[in-house]
Amino acid sequence: MDKSDISHIEVAEQGPKPPTGLHVELFKGDEVVLIPTPSADPRDPLNLPAWRKWVLLILVSAFSCTAVVLASGMGSIFSVVEASYPGQEAKANDLMTYPTLFMGIGNLIAMPWAFTIGRRPVFLASILLLLAGGVWCQCSTSLESHIAGRIIMSLAAGQSEALAPLIIQEIHFVHERGRKIAWFIFIQNIASGVFFVISTYMVSAWGWRWWYGFFTIMNAVIFVFAFFFVTESRFERTEEQMRGEASDPKIVDVSAVEEQYEPRCWRNDIQLFVSNPKFSDIPTFYKHVFQGLFIPTTVWLLLLNGANLGTYVFEASTFASILMAPPYNFSFDALGYVQAGQIVCCLVFLPLLGYGSDMVIRVFSRRNNGIYKPEYRLPVIAIPAIVGIICGIIYGRAGAHPESWSVASIVIGYNASYFAFLGANIVGITYAVDSFPFRAAPFLVVICAGRGFISFGLSYATLPAVATLGYNGTMIVEEVICAVLALFAIPMYFLGPRIREYVQSWCEPEKSP
Template identity: 25%
Template sequence: MSSAAPDSTTLWPPGTVILQDTTASTKDSLILQPRPTDDPNDPLNWSQWRKYLNMGLVCIYVALVAEFINASSPTWGPMNEELGYSYEILNDSYAAGCACLALGSLLLIPFALKYGRRPLYLFSTVLQFALSIWSAKMRTVADLMLINVLQCLFGSLAETIVQMTIADLFFVHQRGRMNAVYVWVWLLATYMGSLLAGFIAKGQGWRWVWWWNVIIFGVAVFIVAFGYEETKYSPPAAATLIQPPTTEDIHGSSPPVYPASDSTNLDTLHKASSRELKETASKHGVAEDPESATIAEKRSPERTTIFTLNPNIPKKTYWQRLSLTTTTSSINGANESFLCHMYQPLILLVTIPAITFAALVYGILVGLGDVMSTTMSTFLPQAPYNFSSDQIGLMSLPRIIGVTIGALIVGPLSDWWIVYLSRRRNGVYDPEMRLWCIIPFLPFVPAGALLFGIGLNNHLDWPIIAVGLALYNIGVTPINSIIITYLTDSYKDIIGDSLVGVTVVRNCFSTGFIFALTPWIGAIGVKWVLVTILLIACAILVLFGVFIRYGKAFRWRTASRYQYYARRQYKERPLS
């Protein structure tokens, strides 16, 4: 879109919003998107500490699930010796888990949409606790397979429900950082789990890897049960959307109309100063009470958004906020709404280009990373490396360094960049703006994968392999974070279904690669396996240029389809 003010005949696609009031006296006059209600119980209106506390608890859950899924790699050697599991069986058990990571979201996310996020987080944590006990007592191949199947089936929630929580709690200009934190926590726990598991397996025996999980998950059950609040918003009848000034007030023209979904109307929330708030509160006889009558997004004095809340809506008590379920009906009251969320993600996956693109990018990068993990666990214990379980665990350190560097850069960069670009375009924000941030990180993916693959294949010194792991993760972490945020910003009203589709593809890549890995390596060698997957990855990654150029047109052309599926969602926010 050009920088000219939009006219009344323009139709804006989903995801395009007014993000800044360029006529305001301060340059940081951000307009909050999406629009909150005047309900003090609306998660968008929660205080910062409450939002970050909930996000912190979600990160704990994500870390524990990621660790559980990946901590088994350093135990493969001792399990092979004690229980006689072949490496092919161990590979197959990991692949079976990946398949269930794909299936789990299809089966479980409809429950999160219908009954809330809290019951799913809590039930999954309790189940992981029970499965940790089973893992510690494992004896047979059937135990190994069933544990992987059940753990990944319910652990799949950590790959989808978190973005739903982020969309519940945070505004558009904050999601880049939050998704970067999520990707960082997931990958950090994945690699840290392997690191710690290696030392535990050597020092205390491989079964103690799982006994420590029993202890930690046992504590986590109580933390989630008594600390995590529901972020799914079920509005009372008295709640209404905060009424902002129109885009006519901002741009001097009538606001464009987008008919696809009521929650994507492009009304905007103006950034009011403290002086304006006091005048408004005095005029309407409402006290300026920061705890009950107003809400503030406190970042800095010049970037504080304050608006009046409805004093007639009581705040929920602590125990009300911890209710087990938050049930809502569908917008159109259709009886098939619950079941449709089990197949709807697959329809969206193949009919909306942005979802397809996000799924392919996320899938190929995670799949390649899983192949690197599996080959490392298989080849490093053998000659010429002869690594012990703790040494294999130490190979997680370069990966930890890589994901941390990538996350520290991309979170602030992504959010700063969209604010900067929207300011240059009369305050208009398009989700494709974030995709430009992929460019600096693209070279790290092939450089890291090639260094790792060639080093392992040619038996080069282990520091070369370690550098390859670090470089790969410096590239992967930001790209995955940006892709997830792009999808969330583009299609918030169907984000649950969209992420399920992404997760299905992501885990199909991992499942297919790992099931085929042993014969594939036997046929052409580990180097060429990694090169082949890397070529597929590069072919997919170059499509980001297509979406920078045509992504908005794709969103425009699929607007009616988006409208249709948005109306089939459960009503979680009052319509404008």
């Protein structure tokens, strides 16, 4: 049921006020309730026509694709880059590990500004910074300069984790967010998978410096289109609108409404600032981030995402060295095809975790007399968690004893860890936003920035861990952690509503003095 391109706005009767984020009425009979309720203002991002929402989603996904490839996609070409710095092999590992740390720091720096001055200016600035970082890396003259360039680039790339999904969720309704976020991840990672495959050929033909150059040119093109089509997604809404309720029980005709509101036009859409920024909101944002660290729900999502991302980064840092050594003896060019398995992951991920997630909440909500609870998002995490844990342990065994395991153990194990991270990612961001709609931005920072710090710690310990525990021991430790955190979805399913009720006073809109 797609009501993105509406000619009228259906306003439901106002009922008793439930606690924010606890539960909302998703169905009235056979009709889906639009949550949040779109306002009568034509400039409300929820009232964007369907084609504009798709263009915006594709552009945000394109930025996220180049950000992910530049910050995290060096695995298949790392051996060539490392060879450029003889005698500095250990230090060169920082090119792989530092990006996850500084992507998290980038979230902490940029998201308060997105909260204060708007999503659009921060998004456009992030593209420009990513572009500048790419030029820096391309022109770097030393390993230290190269690392510094990747740090700058990663500060911008971090906006692919929190800001990008926030923009997409703000222009869509609750009943369609799962599949729209899945499309975002699908487009981002299908394109990334293609670039992972061709990266080895690009580097073989042009050298690694023009690998950066290619994506710098691509980011310049993305910026031009984003300037015209990525409109501001922030919009002030009442508590009733956030719950899918409205104050006037009647049908409002948009043609009549336009007499009261300024119609949407390109001049409005390309404005950098749509409202006067309140810089006093920045400390408030950090206060909300700090509060999120004391809510069991967000802490669990943070740990779950961090553990799965750390496992994936560990495997991304080690698969090439395993496959290029005997008995597998992979050529450099063949390494890109290993990461092409991420395309397969996305083909499975979109229907299973995207449309499947929205289907699950529909079924569960209908069984609950039309009432939706954010916990209905949690069951879909079971499949990626089980697949990731089993295949991760096999990866460790194959890395320790390659003569006894086929190459598929490494290839499938590596891509399965990516699939597990995708599962933790989509559950984390949709569950957090649905549970705490008025704290979506700061709580996404808790998850996305925090997981970057955790994964950095885990991945930075890659070489010492392999030296001490071996591939097998390291993967067993990491997968046990992932398994325990995944099992916490069971108590969280039952305790989540009580947790939200307990912290409700923290998560309501700030009252104006």
